[in-house]
Amino acid sequence: MSCWLTAGCYTGVDGSDEPTGTTGSGGVTTASSAGSTGSGGADSDSDGGAPELPEPDDAPPAPGREFECDGALQDPGPTIARRLNRPEFLNSVRDSLGVDASDLADQLPPDYRAEGFTNTAQALIVSTDDIAALAGVATEIVSRLPNPAGLVAAHTSCTDFLGTCEDEFIERIGKRLLRRPLTEAQVATMRPLFAFAEEEGDTFVDGASMVIEAMLQSPHFMYRIELQTDAAGPYRELDDYEIASRLSYLVWGAPPDDALIAAADAGLLDDPDERVAHVQRLVAAEATRETTRRFVGDWVHLDRLDASPSPLAADLREEAEAFFDSLVWDEARPLTDLLNARFTYASEALATAYGFPDPQPGLSRYDLEDIPERAGMITQGAVLSWEDGHASMVQRGLFVLREVICAQIDPPPPGVNDSPPEPEPGKSKRHYAEIRMETSPCSGCHVQIDPIGFALEHYDGDGLWMETDEFGNELRSDGELLTQFHPGIPFDDAREMADLLAADARVAECMLLNVAQFSLGRRLAKSDGCMLAAVRGSVSPAGATYQELLEAMVVQPSFAQIRIDAEGE
C-alpha cells in the first residue's frame, strides 16, 4: 500500500516553496533495545509433567513491535488447516505420481498474498469455480499418468475386484498421496469407486484411476491436516507423519520423500537431531532453491516485474533470483549480507545497462568491489523498480522500512492524494520530499521514509545509475536512518546505507520474522514469541543463514506440537 501524500504537504509549491504547515511532531520513538527482546525461550520438554501454556494470544503484534517471550513454555500457535498453494500442489503431484502438471497452475485456486507472502494459510481459500477447476485438473492429471497399469501394480499385489485388492491399493497409494497411513473411514469413502468401475464393466485400473482422482481432491491432499484428537492437555505431540509433512513442506515445499516416510515409519522424527539431519539433506535439493526463490519473490514483490513495461524487467528478476540463490545456498552467507554483498549476477543486457565493465554473454557473476554505486539487493533494479518501472522515492523507502526493518509505518492521514508534484528544472524529487518532511501531518512518517529514498535517488526506474535527473537537477545521496529502532544514523550514499543495514540487529530480526512467517505459512502471532526467542537465541546474533534458521526452527519443541483448542473454541 502506498503512503499517500496530503495536498497540505505541498502548500508552498506554487508560491514561496516554503512549507506552510507546522513541523510534525515526529512519531518516531526509537527503541532502545532493538532486536534484543526475548528471553531466549524456555525449555518446554514436557517430560516433567503436564505442561502449562500461557493464555494463547493469536493477535499479531503491532507492526514493528517485538515478539516477546515472558519465559513461559513455547506455544505451538494457532492451528488452521493450510491449503497447499499452487507450487506445493504441483510439487506434490510431481513427487507422488510422476506427473508434470505445471501447465495447469492457472487452473488451481489462486494464492492470495497475505502478510507479504502467498503461502499464508488465512488467505488460501477456494471458490466454487476453483472446485470445478480442481475436478478438471484431477481428471487431467490422471490422464497423464505415464503408466497407470504399472502404478497400480506397484501398489497392490492383485488386480481383481475382490475387496482386498482394492483396499490394498487404496491404502498404499493413499499413504503416498495423502502423506500418512489411511484410517478405515478414509478407505471406506473410496471403496465405492472400485464398485462403480466394476458395475460399469471397467477395469481395476479404471477404478484405481478414479481413486487417484478422488485423492487429488481430498482434504488430506489439498490441505495440511493436523488433528486435535487423542490429547488431554493444552497441546499434542505430533505423530511422525505429521512431522514429516511439516518438515518437507517447510524446507522444499513438497511432500515427504521416501527417506522421510521411512523415518516416520521407524518413529524417528520426534528426535530433533533426526529432524536437523533431514533438513541438511533436503536443502541440497533443487526443490529447496525453488521454494526459497518464492520466498524472495514474495518478500521483494518480484511479481510486479511481470507487469512492468521495462525491457529489462525479466533481466532484473533474473538478477535478484540468481543473487539470492548464490548468496544463500552456494555461499551460505547470513541473510543480512543480501543487503550489501559486493557481487551480483546480470545478463549481458543488464550488465551493459548498469555500465559494468566488460559485459559477458549470458547470466554472469560480477564483482562489485570496484563499482561503488552497487552493493547488495538495495541497489538492484528489482528492488528499485516500482509502479510500472517508476523510480518512487516513497515506495523505495517504504520497502526498506517495512520489509527490511519490519518497522511500523502508519497509514497516511485523511485528506490525501497520490500525485506529488513532478520534478522540474531546479526542483528534484528530493526538493519536494524535504518540503513534506517539514510539513505536518506528513512529516511524522516521511522523515523516516524519504531519507532512505534519498540514498537511492541516483537510480532510475530500472535501477540504472544517473548523475542528474531528467531535468538536469543535481542529485544527492546522503540521508539518515531514522526509525523507531534507529535514532538517526547518517550515511553518505547507498552503499553506506546498505552496509549500515547489513550490520543492524533489527534487520537480522526482521529477516528472522520474514523467514518464520514464510516457513510457518501463517500469520505470526504474539503466542509465537517464545518460539521466536528460542530461534533467535540459537543463531548468530550477527545474522543467521537461511539454513541455520531452518535448523533452529525444526528443533523447537513447538515444531512437533499442535495446540489443542480450549473447550468451547
Add this chain to the structure above:
Amino acid sequence: MTKYRNVFSRRALLRGTGSIAIALPFLDEMRASSVYAAEPEPPTRLLTVFFGEGCPVKVQDQHLGALTGPFAPLAAHKAKLGFCRGLRFPDEHHYGGGSGVFTGVGQVGDDGAQTKGPSIDQVLLEEAYPDGSPSLLATLAMALVGTYHPDTGAPAVRYVKCWNNQGNPATIPRFNPQDLFTSIFGDAGELETPEAKKRRRRAQSVLDSVVGQYKHLTGEAGGLGAQSRARIADHLDRIREYEQQAFGEAPSQCQVPGKPGELPLIHGQKHHAGIIYDVNEFSAVWRTMCDLYALAVQCDLVRFGNAHFLNVGDRINFQGEYIVDGELAYTFDDYGNTPNESDLGTHVNHEHFHAWTGTGSPVHADWHLHFYMRELSYLLSKLDDPEYTDANGKTVLDNATILMSTELSDPGPHLSRDVFHAYSSGNGRFKVGEMVTAAGDPQRPAADLYNTMLEAYGVDRRMGGGDYQQVTQALK
C-alpha cells in the same frame, strides 16, 4: 406465486440466444402452485450492491435527497428506496471503504486479504438459515470491474463484498456473464452421448467420494480444531455448490436463457494507466449480468450475495457517447479530460473522482456517477419486475433487503465519514421513500445501520464489535 412466463423474452437480452433452454434445478418449495404458499412470509433475502469510487458529501447534500443530478436515475425507485446518511467506516482510504462497507469493520493487516468480521448478508444467512441456505447457491456475487482483478493479484478487499466469519471471502465474484451463467445454471442438461453420460456418472462418483471425506473431517469425529474445521467446512460448502451446479436435477418449469456469447470486454488487465472501455459496451455486459442475477434471485436459486459495479478505486478509461433519454448527454473521454495530464496514470475515472469536490461547476465525475447510478437502477428495475412476484404479490425489490453503498464519502481526500446507504423495505421492515440521518459528531458507525437491519429481522447477533445504537429512523 412466482411467475416465469416472461423467461423467454429475457433471452433476447442475452447474447447467444438460440442455444437450448435447460431446466433449472428447482427447490421443492418452488414447485407449482405451492411456491411459497406454505410460507406466510417471503424468504429471507439480503443482497448488497456496491459501486466504486464513492461520492462527495457535498454532492450528497445537493442531490441525494431529491434524487437529482447524478442520482437522477434512482428517482424511478424513489418510492421503494430509503436512504441513510451520516455513517462512517472504521478505516478510511480505498481499502478502508472496501473492507468496511457491509461489514462495519476494517481489514486485517494492511494487504487487503481479509476483514475483521463478516458482512451483513452472511450474518443474516447464518442466522436465518442455521442449517444452510435452502437455495441452490448459498451466496452469489457478481462484479464488473476494470483493473484490480484477482488474476492480477489484486487484494480481495478490492472486489469482494461477501465475507464469512473468519473474514475470508464467502465467495469470489463472477466477473463476466459466462461465468455467472455457469455458476447459476451449470453446464448440466447438454445433449449427451452415452460416453458423455458415463463420464458424468464417473465424475459424480468421484465427487461423492470427495464429499464423503470432507464430511467425515468436518464431523464430530473428524478431530479438527475450530479454525481448521471452519476452513474445511467452507471448502465443503463450495463443493456442494459445484455439485448442484454440475449434477443437480433440473425438473422444473423455471427455464433459463441461452448462455451469453463472446463479450467485447477483456477484464482485469493490470495497468496503472487503467483499461479502456466503451461505456455502452460496459453497460451491455453489466445489464446481461443483471438479467442473469435477477433471474437467479427471482427463481430462488440464491437469496444472499452481492452485485459489484466497479472495484474499490478502479481505474477505467471510459470512452463513448452517453445517451440519456434518447439524447446525447455527455461524451466520455477520460483520457482527453484527464485532470492531470502530466501523468499517464491519471487518465482514468479514478482521478476524476479524486478531483471532485462537489462544489463549483459540474465536472466529469458527475457524469461518471450518473452512469453508475443508471446501471444500478437497471439492476433495481430487474429486481422489481412485476412479472416475477413472490406469493404475496410483491417483487423481490419489495420483499428482500437490497442494501446499496460505496467506499468513500469524499473521494478527493479518501474520507469514509459520511457514506450514504440506500435500502429497500425488506417487506416492510424499513422506511422507504425518505431520507434518514444517522449522523452525530462523530458520525455513527455503519455497523449501527447493519445491526438495525439484523434486529429488524429478529437477529440478536451484532456486527462491528462496538456498542450498538439503533438507527430508529430507518425502522418502519
